[in-house]
Amino acid sequence: MKGMWKIARWELMRNLTNKQFIIGLFITPLIMALFAGVPLLLDRLNHPALSTYYVIDELGALQHLQAIVPDNITLEPYANPSAAADKVKETDASGYFVLSQDFPVTGQIDVVYNDRSMETMNALRGALTALLQQLRLASSQISPEQVAFVTAPAQVKEIAIEEELEPQAMHMAVSGVFTILVFFLIFTSGTMLMQSALQEKRDRMAEVILSSVSPRELMQGKILGHFLLGLIQLGFWIALGLPIARYFWDFSVMEALQAVNLPVILFFGLGGYLLFSALFVGLGATMEDLQSASNSQGLVLMLPMLAFLFLGPTFTNPDGTVAVFASIFPFTSPAIMMLRTGLTRVPLWQTLSSAGLLLVTALVLMGLAAKIFRVGMLMYGKNASLKEVARWLSYKDN
Secondary structure, three states, X not given: OHHHHHHHHHHHHHHHOOHHHHHHHHHHHHHHHHHHHHHHHHHHHOOOOOEEEEEEEOOOOHHHHHXXXXXXXXXXXXXXXXXHHHHHHHHOOOEEEEEOOOHHHHOOOOEEEOOOOHHHHHHHHHHHHHHHHHHHHHHHOOOHHHHXXXXXXXXXXXXOOOHHHOOOHHHHHHHHHHHHHHHHHHHHHHHHHHHHHHHHHHOOHHHHHOOOXXXXXXXXXXXXXHHHHHHHHHHHHHHHHHHXXXXXXXXOHHHHHHOOOHHHHHHHHXXXXXXXXXXXXXXXXXXXXXXXXXXXXXXXXXXXXXXXXXXXXXXXXXXXXXXHHHHHOOOOHHHHHHHHHHHOOOOHHHHHHHHHHHHHHHHHHHHHHHHHHHHHOOOOOOOOOHHHHHHHHOOOOO
């Protein structure tokens, strides 16, 4: 146990004094902010292009159509259908179309375009559809008010029998944020953990370290050290993000923490980290380098991504069979269970079953990873095959 804490302290201090880690600590939230903010900024700056269409109006409905189309579309009357194409080319307009006499009956219209914008074309299609409906209503002597009354949807208000059954925006937001943070902790710390094992194996440092501590203490110390390192990262980013969230969205931290089942979230977050970190550190001991990793080793790296396959069904039906299975299956339960707690009231038996299975799986994988780590850290020159890994697992502990 003493050796484990020494290794954890060494891993922690080695990274905290690393310039690349310090730079990444500040750059990562900036990159995340850019990915979140730039699309919003681009959407605001992306004003629709101004478009002009010439209309040969045989129905006398151009005035009605002009009142329907968006402001970025200008409709100009034109009387000569045969010369409309030349007029469009001459003025560099967007196109022309004919409001023919049979349009209210057939509903068909040809829009001849000079430049094609999907956004403009969709807006024009919507305006022509609205005009067609008005023309057909007028010919049927049915008022728009009558049509709106008959086709109005039912206004259904959802009221939960018990207040805790009603999903709150705060519950869902906090559960979603915790899910993202745990995933980020798993990927960042897990990847750094695997690279640390690879580096020590490549530099032959493992031989020196294992002369002072046992392989199990070395592995557990690495897991603990990188877990603490990940918590420091998350704590720093949360400290930066909370003032921003409070300023822009009036976000109350205490109210948010009271709105969720914090013990469940912390348990599944820690359990998920222990499970995947055991996989990553054991995987790092079987490889010579990342570039020469085999397909089977690469698949292990993708295991945390399994939860993303179940996000859609969980959001749409949090009490469905798929969501329940994903919240109990140990390789997806850390993310899905945290998410479900914000969407619905999870039965106690499902929470206990999921927690027990996750804990047992994490402990079993840590035991297996320790066996792989013990042999793999002293093997050089090649990646371990599945047959070799299976043989290592059959070795008895001294």
